[in-house]
Amino acid sequence: MTEIIDGMTHEMVGSDSFEQFMNRPLPHNGQAYIQRDYKTGKDYICCPFCGKKNFPLTPGAHITGQKFKCKGSNCREIFEVNV
Numbered sequence: 001m002t003e004i005i006d007g008m009t010h011e012m013v014g015s016d017s018f019e020q021f022m023n024r025p026l027p028h029n030g031q032a033y034i035q036r037d038y039k040t041g042k043d044y045i046c047c048p049f050c051g052k053k054n055f056p057l058t059p060g061a062h063i064t065g066q067k068f069k070c071k072g073s074n075c076r077e078i079f080e081v082n083v
């Protein structure tokens, strides 16, 4: 029980330390994040605003500062990809 409360306390702390305790970092800056599809084992670029998988990431690919528009019909936000 103490551990659960301890974990909640961490979530209250600023976002920097918060992300260290999460598998999926919560984006605050319009940067896309990568999420692995556990079925296919592929990495996907995900929209930081709605979390939609936008496209699979080619292994070994490097993308810097590329802007993409989210494919989510309710989202359509522009996000930046750096991988």
Ligand SMILES: [Zn+2]
Binding pocket: 047, 048, 049, 050, 051, 052, 070, 071, 072, 075, 076, 077
């Ligand atoms: Zn989106």
